[in-house]
Amino acid sequence: MLDLLPWLPLLLQGLLRTILLFAITAVLGSALGLFIGLGRLARQRTWRRISGLYVEIFRGVPLYINLFWLYFVFPSFGLSLSLWQAAIFGCTLTHAAYFAEYVRAAVLAVPSGQHDAARSLGLSRWQRFRHVILPQAVVALLPVIGSELVMLLKGTAIASLIGFSELTGEAHSVIVSTYQSVPVLLVVLCVYYVAAKAVVVSIALLERHNDPWTLRRERLLA
Numbered sequence: 001m002l003d004l005l006p007w008l009p010l011l012l013q014g015l016l017r018t019i020l021l022f023a024i025t026a027v028l029g030s031a032l033g034l035f036i037g038l039g040r041l042a043r044q045r046t047w048r049r050i051s052g053l054y055v056e057i058f059r060g061v062p063l064y065i066n067l068f069w070l071y072f073v074f075p076s077f078g079l080s081l082s083l084w085q086a087a088i089f090g091c092t093l094t095h096a097a098y099f100a101e102y103v104r105a106a107v108l109a110v111p112s113g114q115h116d117a118a119r120s121l122g123l124s125r126w127q128r129f130r131h132v133i134l135p136q137a138v139v140a141l142l143p144v145i146g147s148e149l150v151m152l153l154k155g156t157a158i159a160s161l162i163g164f165s166e167l168t169g170e171a172h173s174v175i176v177s178t179y180q181s182v183p184v185l186l187v188v189l190c191v192y193y194v195a196a197k198a199v200v201v202s203i204a205l206l207e208r209h210n211d212p213w214t215l216r217r218e219r220l221l222a
Contacts, residue, residue, distance in 0.1 A: 033099025
Protein backbone atom coordinates (compact mmCIF):
# COMPACT_ATOMS: atom_id res chain seq x y z
CA MET A 1 0.00 0.00 0.00
CA LEU A 2 2.91 2.35 0.74
CA ASP A 3 4.04 1.97 -2.88
CA LEU A 4 0.93 3.89 -3.91
CA LEU A 5 1.88 7.07 -2.04
CA PRO A 6 3.87 8.52 -4.98
CA TRP A 7 0.81 8.00 -7.15
CA LEU A 8 -1.69 9.73 -4.86
CA PRO A 9 -1.30 13.15 -6.58
CA LEU A 10 -2.25 11.49 -9.87
CA LEU A 11 -5.32 9.91 -8.30
CA LEU A 12 -6.27 13.23 -6.71
CA GLN A 13 -6.07 14.92 -10.09
CA GLY A 14 -8.37 12.26 -11.47
CA LEU A 15 -10.76 12.78 -8.55
CA LEU A 16 -10.87 16.53 -9.18
CA ARG A 17 -11.68 15.92 -12.84
CA THR A 18 -14.43 13.49 -11.82
CA ILE A 19 -15.96 16.02 -9.43
CA LEU A 20 -15.75 18.80 -12.00
CA LEU A 21 -17.25 16.66 -14.75
CA PHE A 22 -20.02 15.53 -12.39
CA ALA A 23 -20.83 19.08 -11.28
CA ILE A 24 -20.91 20.55 -14.79
CA THR A 25 -22.96 17.67 -16.15
CA ALA A 26 -25.40 17.78 -13.22
CA VAL A 27 -26.11 21.48 -13.77
CA LEU A 28 -26.29 21.42 -17.58
CA GLY A 29 -28.11 18.08 -17.75
CA SER A 30 -30.70 19.08 -15.16
CA ALA A 31 -31.38 22.39 -16.92
CA LEU A 32 -31.73 20.67 -20.29
CA GLY A 33 -33.77 17.86 -18.73
CA LEU A 34 -36.16 20.38 -17.18
CA PHE A 35 -36.68 21.98 -20.58
CA ILE A 36 -37.18 18.62 -22.32
CA GLY A 37 -39.45 17.35 -19.53
CA LEU A 38 -41.71 20.39 -19.80
CA GLY A 39 -41.63 19.96 -23.57
CA ARG A 40 -43.09 16.49 -23.06
CA LEU A 41 -46.06 18.19 -21.37
CA ALA A 42 -46.46 21.04 -23.84
CA ARG A 43 -49.77 21.68 -25.54
CA GLN A 44 -48.15 21.80 -28.96
CA ARG A 45 -47.87 18.34 -30.47
CA THR A 46 -44.65 19.28 -32.25
CA TRP A 47 -42.83 20.04 -28.98
CA ARG A 48 -44.13 16.84 -27.42
CA ARG A 49 -42.91 14.76 -30.35
CA ILE A 50 -39.47 16.40 -30.47
CA SER A 51 -39.00 16.02 -26.72
CA GLY A 52 -40.25 12.44 -26.81
CA LEU A 53 -37.88 11.58 -29.67
CA TYR A 54 -34.95 13.05 -27.73
CA VAL A 55 -35.78 10.99 -24.65
CA GLU A 56 -36.21 7.79 -26.63
CA ILE A 57 -32.89 8.22 -28.44
CA PHE A 58 -30.67 9.13 -25.52
CA ARG A 59 -32.26 6.71 -23.07
CA GLY A 60 -31.97 3.91 -25.58
CA VAL A 61 -28.34 4.49 -26.59
CA PRO A 62 -25.56 3.60 -24.09
CA LEU A 63 -23.47 6.47 -22.77
CA TYR A 64 -20.30 4.92 -24.18
CA ILE A 65 -21.77 4.98 -27.70
CA ASN A 66 -22.62 8.67 -27.29
CA LEU A 67 -19.07 9.42 -26.14
CA PHE A 68 -17.60 7.31 -28.94
CA TRP A 69 -19.57 9.19 -31.59
CA LEU A 70 -18.80 12.61 -30.12
CA TYR A 71 -15.06 12.03 -29.85
CA PHE A 72 -14.18 9.57 -32.62
CA VAL A 73 -16.91 9.84 -35.27
CA PHE A 74 -17.84 13.54 -35.32
CA PRO A 75 -14.34 14.60 -36.50
CA SER A 76 -15.13 12.72 -39.72
CA PHE A 77 -17.89 15.28 -40.29
CA GLY A 78 -15.64 18.24 -39.50
CA LEU A 79 -16.62 18.65 -35.85
CA SER A 80 -13.69 17.94 -33.54
CA LEU A 81 -14.25 17.97 -29.79
CA SER A 82 -11.69 17.86 -27.02
CA LEU A 83 -11.87 15.12 -24.41
CA TRP A 84 -13.45 17.55 -21.95
CA GLN A 85 -16.04 18.69 -24.47
CA ALA A 86 -16.92 15.16 -25.54
CA ALA A 87 -17.21 13.98 -21.92
CA ILE A 88 -19.38 16.95 -20.90
CA PHE A 89 -21.67 16.78 -23.94
CA GLY A 90 -22.02 13.00 -23.79
CA CYS A 91 -22.83 12.83 -20.08
CA THR A 92 -25.10 15.88 -20.26
CA LEU A 93 -27.21 14.56 -23.13
CA THR A 94 -27.72 11.20 -21.43
CA HIS A 95 -28.43 12.67 -18.00
CA ALA A 96 -30.93 15.13 -19.48
CA ALA A 97 -32.94 12.33 -21.09
CA TYR A 98 -33.47 10.55 -17.77
CA PHE A 99 -34.01 13.78 -15.84
CA ALA A 100 -36.67 14.86 -18.33
CA GLU A 101 -38.77 11.79 -17.55
CA TYR A 102 -38.44 12.44 -13.82
CA VAL A 103 -39.62 16.02 -14.35
CA ARG A 104 -42.59 14.86 -16.40
CA ALA A 105 -43.57 12.28 -13.79
CA ALA A 106 -43.21 14.78 -10.92
CA VAL A 107 -45.43 17.36 -12.63
CA LEU A 108 -48.05 14.74 -13.46
CA ALA A 109 -47.97 13.59 -9.82
CA VAL A 110 -49.39 16.93 -8.66
CA PRO A 111 -53.13 16.35 -8.01
CA SER A 112 -55.46 17.83 -10.61
CA GLY A 113 -57.30 19.61 -7.82
CA GLN A 114 -54.27 21.83 -7.34
CA HIS A 115 -54.48 22.89 -10.98
CA ASP A 116 -58.20 23.62 -10.63
CA ALA A 117 -57.70 25.58 -7.41
CA ALA A 118 -54.96 27.71 -8.95
CA ARG A 119 -57.08 28.31 -12.03
CA SER A 120 -60.04 29.38 -9.89
CA LEU A 121 -57.85 32.05 -8.29
CA GLY A 122 -57.37 33.63 -11.69
CA LEU A 123 -53.68 32.79 -11.97
CA SER A 124 -52.11 32.71 -15.41
CA ARG A 125 -50.60 29.52 -16.80
CA TRP A 126 -47.10 30.65 -15.84
CA GLN A 127 -48.22 31.76 -12.35
CA ARG A 128 -49.92 28.42 -11.78
CA PHE A 129 -46.77 26.59 -12.75
CA ARG A 130 -44.40 28.88 -10.84
CA HIS A 131 -46.30 29.20 -7.56
CA VAL A 132 -48.42 26.05 -7.33
CA ILE A 133 -47.24 23.20 -9.55
CA LEU A 134 -43.45 23.60 -9.50
CA PRO A 135 -43.01 23.71 -5.67
CA GLN A 136 -45.01 20.50 -5.27
CA ALA A 137 -43.26 18.83 -8.20
CA VAL A 138 -39.85 19.61 -6.70
CA VAL A 139 -40.80 17.79 -3.49
CA ALA A 140 -41.80 14.72 -5.51
CA LEU A 141 -38.69 15.04 -7.66
CA LEU A 142 -36.05 15.13 -4.90
CA PRO A 143 -35.96 11.37 -4.07
CA VAL A 144 -35.39 10.35 -7.69
CA ILE A 145 -32.90 13.17 -8.21
CA GLY A 146 -30.68 11.55 -5.59
CA SER A 147 -30.68 8.23 -7.40
CA GLU A 148 -30.08 9.88 -10.77
CA LEU A 149 -27.16 11.95 -9.46
CA VAL A 150 -25.53 8.85 -7.98
CA MET A 151 -25.91 7.09 -11.33
CA LEU A 152 -24.43 10.15 -13.03
CA LEU A 153 -21.47 10.14 -10.64
CA LYS A 154 -20.74 6.51 -11.42
CA GLY A 155 -21.38 7.08 -15.11
CA THR A 156 -18.52 9.56 -15.32
CA ALA A 157 -16.18 6.57 -15.10
CA ILE A 158 -17.31 5.55 -18.59
CA ALA A 159 -15.60 8.66 -19.96
CA SER A 160 -12.27 6.95 -19.26
CA LEU A 161 -13.01 4.58 -22.17
CA ILE A 162 -12.40 7.41 -24.66
CA GLY A 163 -9.21 8.51 -22.87
CA PHE A 164 -10.62 11.08 -20.44
CA SER A 165 -8.33 11.01 -17.39
CA GLU A 166 -10.83 11.07 -14.54
CA LEU A 167 -10.46 8.95 -11.40
CA THR A 168 -10.99 5.59 -13.09
CA GLY A 169 -8.70 6.49 -15.99
CA GLU A 170 -5.90 7.60 -13.68
CA ALA A 171 -6.39 4.49 -11.56
CA HIS A 172 -5.90 2.36 -14.68
CA SER A 173 -2.64 4.21 -15.38
CA VAL A 174 -1.43 3.51 -11.84
CA ILE A 175 -2.34 -0.17 -12.15
CA VAL A 176 -0.41 -0.46 -15.41
CA SER A 177 2.64 1.16 -13.79
CA THR A 178 2.58 -0.59 -10.40
CA TYR A 179 0.77 -3.88 -11.09
CA GLN A 180 -1.10 -3.33 -7.82
CA SER A 181 -4.64 -3.66 -9.02
CA VAL A 182 -6.27 -4.63 -5.72
CA PRO A 183 -4.99 -1.70 -3.59
CA VAL A 184 -5.69 0.82 -6.35
CA LEU A 185 -9.19 -0.47 -7.02
CA LEU A 186 -9.87 -0.56 -3.28
CA VAL A 187 -8.97 3.12 -3.03
CA VAL A 188 -11.17 3.94 -6.02
CA LEU A 189 -14.05 1.93 -4.56
CA CYS A 190 -13.85 3.81 -1.27
CA VAL A 191 -13.67 7.19 -3.01
CA TYR A 192 -16.73 6.51 -5.15
CA TYR A 193 -18.65 5.22 -2.13
CA VAL A 194 -17.86 8.32 -0.07
CA ALA A 195 -18.75 10.62 -2.96
CA ALA A 196 -22.04 8.80 -3.62
CA LYS A 197 -22.84 8.87 0.09
CA ALA A 198 -22.25 12.63 0.16
CA VAL A 199 -24.70 13.07 -2.71
CA VAL A 200 -27.33 10.92 -0.99
CA VAL A 201 -26.96 12.76 2.33
CA SER A 202 -27.18 16.15 0.59
CA ILE A 203 -30.39 15.20 -1.20
CA ALA A 204 -31.81 13.76 2.04
CA LEU A 205 -31.20 17.10 3.76
CA LEU A 206 -32.96 18.89 0.92
CA GLU A 207 -35.87 16.46 1.20
CA ARG A 208 -36.17 17.13 4.91
CA HIS A 209 -35.98 20.87 4.35
CA ASN A 210 -38.71 20.77 1.69
CA ASP A 211 -40.95 18.14 3.30
CA PRO A 212 -44.27 19.94 4.00
CA TRP A 213 -45.03 17.70 6.99
CA THR A 214 -41.65 18.41 8.55
CA LEU A 215 -42.04 22.13 7.99
CA ARG A 216 -45.50 22.09 9.52
CA ARG A 217 -44.26 20.14 12.57
CA GLU A 218 -41.35 22.53 13.05
CA ARG A 219 -43.67 25.52 12.92
CA LEU A 220 -45.95 23.97 15.52
CA LEU A 221 -43.03 23.22 17.83
CA ALA A 222 -41.48 26.66 17.41
